[in-house]
Amino acid sequence: MNIAESETAMKTIYLKDYQQPAYWIKKTELDVAIYSGETFVQSKLTIEKNSAVQSQILDLHGENLELLEIKIDGRNLAESEYTLTDTSLSLTPPVQNFTLETRVRIEPEKNTSLEGLYRSRTMYCTQCEAEGFRKITYYLDRPDVMSDFTTRLSADKTTCPVLLSNGNLIDSGDLDDSRHFAVWHDPHQKPAYLFAMVAGDLAHIEDSFTTCSGKQVCLKIFVEPKDLTKCDHAMASLKNAMRWDEEQYGREYDLDIFMIVAVDDFNMGAMENKGLNIFNTSCVLASPETTTDAGFQRVEGVVAHEYFHNWTGNRVTCRDWFQLSLKEGFTVYRDSEFSADMGSRTVKRVEDVAFLRTHQFAEDAGPMAHPIRPASYMEISNFYTLTIYEKGCEVVRMIANLLGPELFRQGSDLYFQRHDGEAVTTEDFVAAMAEVSGRDLTQFGHWYNQAGTPELTITDEYDENSRQYTLTISQYTPPTPELSEKKPFHIPLRVGLIGDAGELALTLADETVEDLPSDNTDRVLEITETTQSFVFNNVPEKPVPSLLRDFSAPVKIKYNYSRDDLCALAIRDSNGFNRYEAVQNLAMAVIDDALNANASGASFTLDSRLTDIYRQLLAQPDLDQAMLAYMLSLPAEGYIAEQQTLIDPLAIHRARLQVKSALAQALHAEFKAVFENLKAIVPYSADAQAIAKRSLKNVCLSYLMDAPGEQELSLCLEQFQSANNMTDEMAALTALVMADNEQAQQAAEQALASFYNKWKNEALVVNQWLALQARNTAAGGLTRVNALMQHEAYDSTNPNKIRSVIGSFCGANTPNFHNISDPAAQGGYAFLAQQIRELDAKNPQIAARLLSPLTRWRRYAAPFSELMREQLQELAQQPGLSPDCYEVVSKSLA
Template sequence: MPESLHQPNTVYLKDYQPPTYTIEKTYLDVAIHKGETFVDSTLNLVCRDSDAPRELALAGEQLELVSIAVDGEPLDKAQYRLEAGALVLLNPKLSFQLQTVVRIEPEKNSSLEGLYRSRTIYCTQCEAEGFRKITYYLDRPDVMSDFTTRISASKAECPLLLSNGNLLESGDLENGRHFALWHDPHKKPCYLFALVAGDLSVVEDSFVTASGRNVELKIFVEEKDLDKCAHAMNSLKSAMRWDEKVYGREYDLDIFMIVAVDDFNMGAMENKGLNIFNTSCVLAKPETTTDAGFQRVEGVVAHEYFHNWSGNRVTCRDWFQLSLKEGFTVYRDAEFSADMGSPTVKRVEDVTLLRTHQFAEDAGPMAHPIRPASYMEISNFYTLTVYEKGCEVVRMLANLLGPELFRKGTDLYFERHDGQAVTTEDFVQALADASDRDFSLFQNWYNQAGTPELTVTDHYDENSRQYTLTIKQFTPPTPECTDKQPFHIPVAMGLLGEAGELALNLEGNTPEDLPSDNTHMVLELTEAEQTFVFTNVPERPVPSLLRGFSAPVKLKYEYSRDDLVKLSLHDSDGFNRYEACQKLAMAVIDDALHAYTCDELEHFTPDARLLQVYRSLLLESELDQAMLAYMLILPSEGYIAEQQDVIDPIAIHEARRVVAAAIASALRSQFQRLAESFDPAQEYKPVARDIAARLIRNTALDYLMIKPSESNTNTCLAQLNQANNMTDELAALTALVNCDAPAVKALAEKQLEAFYQKWHHEPLVINSWLALQARNARPGGLERTKALLDHPAYDASNPNKIRSVIGVFSNANPVNFHGGTAQDSAAGYKFLADQVIALDRKNPQIAARLLTPLTRWRRYAESRGQAMYQELLRINETAGLSPDCSEIVTKSL
């Protein structure tokens, strides 16, 4: 590996030291003027030790120091120094008041961290380390302070002035200016600070808490978006009710506010009482928002609200503990969404994301435990590992304990640590203390990276009627550790016989150990290898393993295809029905990959058992229609790639395409019946049953448009032109655009332009329009994507637009990103590297997140891998590369 030209400092968990000083009170006076903003900060600092240090460093970046004083007396330059990223006080007192005035330029802040301007408003993003771009501060999560914030600005330009907590006072000033004074009664770290100033409209409602308090609810948006807030407001009230019922957590301020911002690096931010959202996570109405968009709004609104306790009232001691709040809160929002819709469908969606993307992260150069031991740039650790795998770790704890003990443990956690900055050990210890369980081995989930692999073998003895399962666990080496210790892994399971599910009698269990449902059991794997013996088993069973995806692991068991048929059609666990269907589809795709290798793909015929399962599912009247759709959808190219030792994106694309075409041909009449059930007069409702009906109908339409008849094309056009909701409209447009039939291509181009003309005034709709084209797998994808960068709809400074084009092309269009049929082509890699280099100068966070496809160069054949490697080298040699990109590139080379 070549030595990096950029050497960001590495921060280690083992080096953690408590802060020398606390900031008891923080008073900010933020005066916003056109082109510049002055921040007058008054901090009451108190030393935690009896001896004051010789120096005290306060973090600060891109700040112009105007004045500095201690206890009202100006400091001379012998009493402090300015250095890169810090203001250093020399010989500070044990207790003192520090006042600084700094000048900043929010309008020029393209990083979207700290205070910046987005369209018509000024807003903040302070997590993880953005507050240091606002004023000099002890910018670390274990310094919690009482905040009072005064904001002043032009009343004409910024009629709205918001910050955390409750409004104390507001009024007019001279020269057309006005002010607002806010106080947050709950101590918080500075990463939860928020400020918004601008011209926005508001939708208002209220919520009465379980104790009878009335809470004002306000969502602030641009006036044109007022009609898109009802779903977010209803989701917020549902989340507040759910958190009171399920966790006993009541909201603790008199007002809860959400502000929608178009330029935002993240999805949303849980600032105390003043949540700032990416517009994509708060705005929704049927005409402009898909079902997935409605579900995302519901989930993200709930997630940020739930942070009020799991993140705000109890926060992280340091950024190594990020999963303490994020993993726990993702689990909470996932359970909320499951309760609002279909638990099985929600589980399928979450596991699909985990296995396609987080497992790839675990197998790559940036692999890290959910509580990493070190980092160079904390922004790089807002990862699927911290969030999604962190959620799975909490889910395992909840499943090991059961609902009552888990609730008892979380109650103890919140009560014990309210108002504190704590660690993942504190969370697990509260659960252990409440349940009298030993979770010391379970801590390996927090300390070790990688995806464990479970290899399961079995044996049935007809004479003794004993069935034996032997489970071995192994975790491949990752950059931080090669010798992995065993994990504590819950394996939910059942056994299927010819007539249905069999009773489970585990050898060694007493009658009181038996679950109420004796056809389902959770085995606890705590060693490298364990054997479980079941007695009184009347026939050789088919094991249903890892039900509900009870642990984030890879499962290796030699299922026959007939076994998979049985599980697909008869397992009582909905997730495992889906899983068996996907495994059967993967087996057929593997057949097609072999045929591609042998140059026999054009003569390929899929295993009839897959078609048999699909036909049976289509006739099953009681099956959730969303589950039916997911079972009919083939594994994605990304998921297929993760199953290969060496990834050949062209082979994967061609094999999947041929299998899909065969399914479409064999089941055409059934798909036509589903697609033609479209009723443009049906009222749109974002409820589970209707969402499922749209999903299965549009899945059928996708299949029909692989090789469409004229009638199929007309059905698709009718849906596109008559749909009263964006789900059906965009699904029809997608089916047209993705169609390879020569007769449809010109029609698709015409409809793309018509769609743009119809919706060009709706940025979120146009993001979907851009993504649709960037994702399109037809030849020429790179040229189409480059053309989008020159389109009036594209904005190179807007993260949503960047993700919709560059991010989607490089992550979701593998056949074109990797060169199409020209297997030696590196044009896609060069394109991505060019974009990363350009973006890194303006917004390092977004640039770094685009790098992921190149970091996996080792997974590809030498010609592709080396071409990707060379682009990483070129990025590494770029002068002034940010720490964000430098860390990822350095670890990847």
């Protein structure tokens, strides 16, 4: 199917067309019998007519199902009584309320889409969000149809000794022919997307948690037996999350058991199925020897995220998929706050914002830009985006900023109380917040309905005679595909004013002493108009404004900071995030110097102010070491690209390397001194302080290895060989691989070989090994990637392996992916297009997500843009292109 043919076959779904279903499914009874090569699913559905809908037709979803039997109230239906297509089962029931029974045959072993029921290594498992349940049985597979589920599983007792599903275990036993069964009942009504089942040869660890009301909850984490020793961190994270949710939100767990299962083949990170969370192994397994600090933090965050969904997603769920950010944005906000409380709040904020601005801002400026509640979609899988998750989180955070912690908690309590057991909309969430606060949040609703990243242009004026300081703020949001002219957003802008001695008091012109908050050096200004001004009285000197503190809104700031202003903020600002921001902005200015020098053929000279700031930071022993590591890290290439009118990726890569090399040379002694001070081997701990030390040490190592001599190479090899944790081992290996030095490259080849031999039986470690080589910026990257895809460690059906190799090469290897000087490579674009063609037939979700590097071709300078577009145009003519890829390709070319 090419693009022209697809336009008539593809269907766009619109929010404005939402209608309730003609029938409700009140009770769902499933009998799933698993055999080698085939599985039989018998469903018994108790169905009631929805009196609010006139239609008498029952339209059930179903894909890749072989219908063996269909009954209404025990009577077999003739073929003339129903209509069967590749995607549906339709009939007109003779009565309003009835029982529908179907029996179908499916083949999980052949299910490469990893949706519905499929086999992963030693187990059968499910993934039903968003529309995978229809690949298990015929059903009203939509989130507003909520049902009571009872599930009976049966399988061979030898190959599948463990049988799991949602809810509580109510029966189990042996059957003939070495088979056995288990029956699970979930007393909480849920939509089909939250259904889960697992059958396989699994081991587990077990613990318990006592809730605030005194109820004992059994906690189990199931993994392949070889991974049993890597579950303790996930279990500790789960218990911490349960306790935090009770303390911060008053949310208590509601079943007798909570289970997590780790699966190696999984399209996503994890899934919040009621009481039975299914996780990608990368989000569960953790040990110091095999997992980096970032991996430990990811496990903690994802475990918490999926647990928090029990209320923000399960007990209160979405009416339709347009409301996806209702559950995801709120839950990302909750897991972000949890992680901040578990570690450093400022560091967590820096991490989240860096990711948002590098990736989600790019999404907002591309062809797939959409509001956090889109008005339409073609394929729902394409809307599991950073906009839904990360920007959705920031929208919830803005509500929290506007209301304050006490009112925000009251609003969430009202939301849960009012809508427990319901499928609701974003308006329901905002209405609860508006009711408890007494605020009109109508204008704030534009954040849900308008795409794009607002830009705030800020100017200031200081009157020395009146001691008045004025900030004038104008907001503008660039056009996006769904809307060219935007209404003004309601934006909370947190500000401070910095004088020669530090923070200045903030008194707005219309305020009295009684109006002033207790902390009068930090304020939230509410931006609601296209242009508005704020006048501050009694300002003793012309200040430097500290704008968008803690990134109080997902916007871009345009203010004409001088480099001396940025130095002042970097040293004197009390807000940790804005100190980091000032250093990053100063580094950006210096990278611009390098870009401009290279473009004009001039020589580049490093601005000494950046060197001086780095030197001062390195000399501050009391500074948070994790924050120092971030301040010393140059802006990522993706973030730099977002600041350019047209992107020249090779120029950006070259300029950033120039600045890093200049800093490495100028501050060699300082970097070495800090590294030597931190290099001592100590027992591993995943606490925030220990992570901070390793982070700073390894940033220094990266600078030392920029142009390594024998001494630096020796230090790096020593760390690689003696490391007692994966963070230090991988950091040293990365420094070797990325070093532009012949001696280092020879050492890197040997180190890569020894690393693989040491860890080849640890799949998650091998994924890191694959990804590092795919990211290697040395010449010949495409040749290396093709070789990796022939390696015994690579599996073309495993999403983790695909992301590690293809995703890392195309998304994180600028000089090789964009190497347009090689006609055969075409900048790696032809390679990516070919991989998408092959993947699309097996796993359309993964194929569509890999398309991202090509979709923003319009943002690139020639000839990069033309070559990207050519590959998209060829993909557009691909016969049989999946709906997932069709939507992305067609919107990219529109």
